[in-house]
Amino acid sequence: MTAEPRLLARSLESCIIPFYDSLKRFLISDKSITDTIKSYAHIVCDVHRTSHNVQVLLDNGMPDLKVGLLLRRWPRAMSKQSGEFKKAVAYLKELGFNPSKSIFLIALVAKSSGKTTWQKKIDLFKKWGWSEEAIVSAFRRYPWCMLVSENKLMVVKDYFVTRLGWDPLVLARYPIVFSFSLEKTIIPRHSVLEVLQSRGLIKDAHLVSPFTIGEKAFLKKYVDCFKEEAPQLLKLYIGKRSLSQ
Template sequence: MFNSYRKAFLYLSNVILRTSTTPKLPIILQSNPSTFSLKYSTSTSDSQSFTVDYLIKKFGFSPETALSATKRVHFDNSKKPDSVITLFKSHGFSNAQISNIIRREPNLLISDPDKTILPKFEFFRSKGASRSDIIQIFTADPSLLARSLEGCFIPFYESLKRFLLSDQCITKTVKYYTHIVGHSHRTTHNVQVLLDNGMPDKKIAFLLSHWPRAVDMQTDVFKKVVDDLKELGMEPSKSIFLVALLAKSSGKTTWERKIDLFKRWGWSEEVIVSTFTKYPWIMLVSEGKLAAVKDYSVTRMGWDSMLLARYPNIFSRSLEKSIIPRHSVLQVLVSRGLIEDDKSFSPFRASEKAFRQRYVNCFKEEAPELLKLYEEKRNLSQ
């Protein structure tokens, strides 16, 4: 049976997940500054020249960046681009925000703002979005302004309404992860995959509102990931399945670096598979924290690295605020023969109240000293 688990896990390790698209940026010409003036004066049309001057004066573009932008847009008068700028300003966008938007989507300067841009603002406003919400959304992803209202925005809202129930919740999700709108068809298809595999509406709602990037994969890749997680024994109806999906949305490179890190600790593929299926959160912990907790656990606490695979939840604890202060208290108790050094995870898993009661307050004579030590170590982290 493990061979089938291993096969599924290896696929998860090798699959390339594209979780977001990078906004199309103007291509910066790597031209020699000394020859730019000559190129600019001899190889551009009048409309290109006007466009370059406009972009430099209005937005502070460098000459190279402005000339590069003319590969995507050019105009011979300022009427239309001025109307675009005016519309943005009338809706509260700052000069810096407008400049950022135009750098990423220069084509907007030749659009009809009342037909291309304004309807998107009005759509979000009709859904209860505030002015600041609208500014945040379109500054984060200006490419949305070039998308169809009927073909993208409206179907997106309708498909999410079943799960997120209110316009306010949908707007919150969009603010958190704007790419979900541009990938609305993909999101819809992937949500259907989850439904077909028995994931309840409530779980899907949580995924969309808290971790929307987890469903931002190519649908064929998403289907394969879902199938392989199920082959590892994970059930789509369980919350742990959501965590595993989120872990896979972090991307192939991040995933592979962590696998290599675990192997350097001496973990076999079997151990890595077992740890992931038991605690997929481990693939969401930063490499820096993984290394720091491992080093402290092995060098200071005397744990074997394999013990970390047995108790992977320790990686969810703060090293400075929890692990070090609690270990310091335990060291004193062990040195005085008050408890055994059983290398248990229990002291680190306990709530703050439970830890103080079990390892500080219950030792009447040592309690003041232990509490002082504990608080000092916690305060150091701040």
């Protein structure tokens, strides 16, 4: 109650209990419902707004399970002003996002992060030379990129562009790289690529695919298959990763 004292002004019979019961359709268990309310009690204070936003999602084809996931993991997004929320859903559908797919949830959370937060990242991308079309394309490919902090975006961009000399537009085509840890993934993998290139085992250390594949795939393709030519690669890779711990 101390986190959201306005709950005390809500009627138990006419507000809280009916809303609690309505959540059962999406959250199923009492524990999921109480956990959601505990994590973001504000959702109960704006019952009508939340209920309206839930209905918008249902009207646009979002399954109950996906609505439940949104309520459970990102309840803050559900308490946005109804008009803005409806516009966000319409905007995402125009971009081709399907409300029945999980990626729609990520895109919606990103778009609901607030006008200021959203615009700051748009402005940041434009400073890098990204066009409106490139920004929209990056968002379509990997909406998580709009949930990454501005600081993380800058750190990753500076490494690839300033240190490695990449064209910033490459990052627009592969925005997934912004989700990777610089210390645990990007630097260790590039260290391996540099050794391979220096020995003529690969032609270009500025490849994108080594950064976007899974851990097992990377080790198999760029470490294990070069054991004879460069036996120190695994030790180098592990050593670079251990520096981040």
